[in-house]
Amino acid sequence: MVKHDSAYEFKTVLLLAVGFGLVGLDRWMVAPLFPYMMRDLGLNFQQLGNLIGVLAVAWGAWAIASGPISDRIGRKKILVWTMIAFSLLSSLSGLATGFASLMLIRGIMGVAEGAFTPASVAATTEASLPGRRGFNLGFQMSMFSLLGLGVAPILATQLLRVVPSWHWVFLISAVPGLIVAALCAKTLRDRPQTSFVAPSPHNRVKVRWGSIFANRNVAVAIAAMLCAMAGIFVIGAMVPTYLMAVLHFDAQSMGFVASALGFGGFIGSFGLSGISDYIGRKAAAIGAFAVAAVLLFAFSRTGANPMALFALLFGISMCSIGLLSLLSGPIAAEAAPAGLVASTIGLISGIGEMFGGGVAPAIAGYIAQNFGLPRVFDFALAGLVIGVFVASALIETAPRHKGTLAVSSDEPRQAA
Template sequence: MDIITRLENVPVTKFHYRLLVITGLGWMFDAMDTGIIAFVLPTLATVWGLTSTQVGYIGSIGLVGMALGAVLSGSMADRFGRKKVFSATLVMYSVATGLCGLAWNFESLLLFRFLVGFGLGGQLPVAVTLVSEYAPPTARGRFVVLLESFWGIGWLVAALISYLVIPSYGWNIAFFIGALPALYVFKVWKSVPESIPYLLGKGKVKEAHDLVSKLEESAGIKPAASIIAPENKDITPAVFADLWKTQFIKRTIMLWILWFGIVYSYYGIFTWLPSLMVGQGYTVIKTFEYVLVMTLAQLPGYFAAAYLVDRIGRKATLSGFLAACAVCAYFFGQGGNAATVLWWGSMMSFFNLGAWGVVYTYTPELYPTKVRAYGSGWAAAVGRIGGILAPTVVGYMIAENDGFNNVFMMFTIVMLGVAVIVWLLGEETKGKSLQEISS
């Protein structure tokens, strides 16, 4: 039995949950630093006298950094290891977030937000690749969705920081708090193991065998006496053309459309949400309260997706959540009283973030070890293009008559279109090993 097969035969143990929590906390800090800007913008727009177009640029510039970070970190993770890149990007985005608190004008904030985005975009595909490569096939979907659920916790933390800190102490302090996760790198470096497929790809067979043996012992399984490496030992670096080979071309097209659509919708909606609600006449404090409730609704969305993804499959869960989110966005855009806005906003958060959990489960499953982080990074990078466009497009649209309604009509159409593409082009990967799926 080769090392990868042995790894996939190890049942879920405390190790898997510990890895989930450690990487998940890094993911939470990632989301916290992403979310803080959304809550700072309404105050910053008033203090600095920013136009809606400038606010849109601030929302977009981080996504430019995320696009570049996603591509470069995926390649670096396949070359230098998941653990090293995870740690480096954690430090980068945390320090850059702290620098945002020192920004003295619009241009300096743009520069610092670009650096934040570069680090954030670099960490996400690496973290999900690491968790997916350790989780057993029967539990992989659930584990990756649970990893993504830490994103909701991070946005909740950002909302709480903003609600409690910004009104009393100013927007700078919120950014300074966002720099604290840099200290977490010491825990990551000490506790996170390197990826087994990565070690094998680099010829470090003995190191991979020792790691798997420890996992087997912790699960009450007698470790194998002999060391058998998988047959495929292709360690040449991944290149762009690999994503367009015959067996991957449909997967790549589907993933790129999926990522573009879901990132476009997410950052277009949630980066602007506090500002949009202030524009509808709600006070800053009341807006923070409503968005806090909507953010809380993200968590059960993740848990529902985690339950369904290994039962009814990736395609059905993802398509269904995207379509439901589209319906909620439509009704949210119709406005109404506070209770109606709060209900549809909460349901929109529920389905959107549940879909995100499945996206992060699904993406690395569709590529082999050699290009897994690289392919995931490229898909995420294409998604960031959508994220770059969305805040700016919304900034222009809200200046028009009935802009609020038109913005959410646009997001309804985008998400419905993506749901159809996933259903038509997606391949089901539920319960299959990574070798079986991506060969």
Template sequence: MSAPATTRLQPGTPEHRRSYRRALTASSIGWGLDGFDHTMFPLALGAILATLGISTAAGGTVTTISLVASAVGGMAGGVLGDRFGRARTLIWVIIGFSVFTALTATAQNIEQLIVWRVLEGLFFGAEWPVGVALLSEYTAPERRGRVMAFMQSVYSIGWAASTISYFAIFSLLPQELAWRVLFLVGIVPALFVLWIRRNVTDAVHRERSRSANPFAGLGALFAPGLRRTTIVSTLFMVGGHGNYYAVVSFLPLYLSTERGLQVSGTTTYLLVQIVGGFVGYVSSGWFHDRFGRRPTQTTAYLLAVSSMVAFLLVPVPAPAVGYLLIFLVGMCVSSCAGGLGAILSEQFPTRVRSSGLGFSYNVGRGFAALGPMVIGLMAASWGLGTSVLLVGSALAGLATVMLWLMPETLGKEIV
């Protein structure tokens, strides 16, 4: 069977420029909404554990289950993005993701909590790969690192918004009610994202065949010529996600339990980390376009591990020192994530780009989700800080090895 016919918007035309701006806005704000909604769970984790009578280990397991669900959702979303188009799929994703985030507020026990977090994870997993496929196909090769890093940086803005919401709501309400209100708030910005996305179109339009196997994209990822790319990219994301989750999933709990910070102190630390994260995201894109994918990403992982060591082991005689250290953690860990969109989008051909991104990013996420569970189990014997450092460092090492098994793709044309 011949490949479906494709048409492309011609770069430089007014139509392409208008569509590019819409795609950039829609993809960035959508990922920012993911940052807003998804970071609510680690922020509210302490209150959820107390209200529902859940142990720290069980809380880590819930996080893991949700992330595994996102792997399934990411694969499905990637296939749908190749089959029905990136823009259309993103509309479906944002609706489901927002609804199930809000329904998390209704959980009365751990079983209900798992149900809502699994359903939320299914839609959350699809947002990044489909959005990256959409935007990367609009972006010129010489600017792709910066543009994709900017999209990634908006996640930190969403994270900042959820942190401020956490501070405001938990300051006004008792914690057993506050975490529920926090999740309900998550549906509000979704309406804005839906409005933004109503006029977004794909850069590459493919003729859809009703008789085509809807899962053909996944099968093609393991055909000769793409099998190695798929496996290496997936293992790269196991390490990349795992390093990030090691820090982000337990940092609020670490600050409250081992540093003894109350809501206001935890919020201040997290906001400083988020500002550092924004700097790390945006600056990493410039380095990727200037020096290449492999040297920049390797340096980012080395700096991420170093910043974690400094934050966990260096004494903090004054708040200013703690703020400096957490700023560096945010900047260095986020700089690792800033390059992911450019690196992965340049590995797969257009016909299966969304499927390839969905598989590697989200199966990587699914295996990396074991990290929070392992940290939760290790914490009783090793302490939370040491467990985070050991697991995070090992996974950063895995990502670096896989990175150097991938080709250098700086300047690559993908459409």
């Protein structure tokens, strides 16, 4: 038995948490800068939705496909090279001269970020002491919201005060990623020493991929992910432009309000899954969808009040992004057949990303372009309301509630 390397665990979790945060930063930097890009490049709302959507589709596809690749060639190579790639591609966004070049750059960026995601989650899992895995993964995933939706609007709008144009904001964005990539190349190991021994390949039980759908919760979680992502991704893409074009906020006020998405999501990534341990996964999911819907309804009918809008957006994000972590984390893991946990999580999050994060913003862009920007909130609200009914079909799997279902942890999971 090899002694667990806690120092390596700490360094790995910290680096990959920052790396995943930079994924969010580079991905969402375009939203607060879009009003300026729209003016200079002659873009419209439909094209904003398409720019958000193309990255999400590429991300989802490669998140599903790249997991087996990282198992074969190791985590380190994928993590270092994909971080270099998406950092440089973010920088190249500042050199784009029109919509076509932006679409190409954002699509390739989605490939890099999608490949980075499962490898980073696997590397954190392998480096973590089993008793700290849940916390470490929650910390890592929460950085996406904190940096991508929280820091990005503030950073982008503040940089506009000191650099000549939005082009320079994108160019500067590559620097942190290249630094973290260099630290990962120096620090990460493909086969970290841990205090536990993996099962021998000769003892592995053969599993059928199709058995993923034996549990009803898998299909329900996929549908619920589409609803949650249609809510938060549409809001994340359109709110910055809505605040400036409809409510006539200046750049700094817009950045302040839009940052609520990240700070609320940061809290929700930890909080909702933790609450679900006590009240149950099903109740937590239904409650989060319902609360997010009520708050979004209020947000869409609130005038130019920065503090009120920040508070409402904070709550919407806390519930909606909390749902993403709940559905792709505990609910997915507890629904997965033995030996297919990673595949189940990848399937649920990947499909949700491609359609909820990819198609939904494109639809929202069409609605904004043809029916007015405020109408996109009706579309996002519909997704959240439908999510209440979808979540009601979940089978309860929280360990504290298993006694009421007469299912022990050693028995096969219920397949309804």
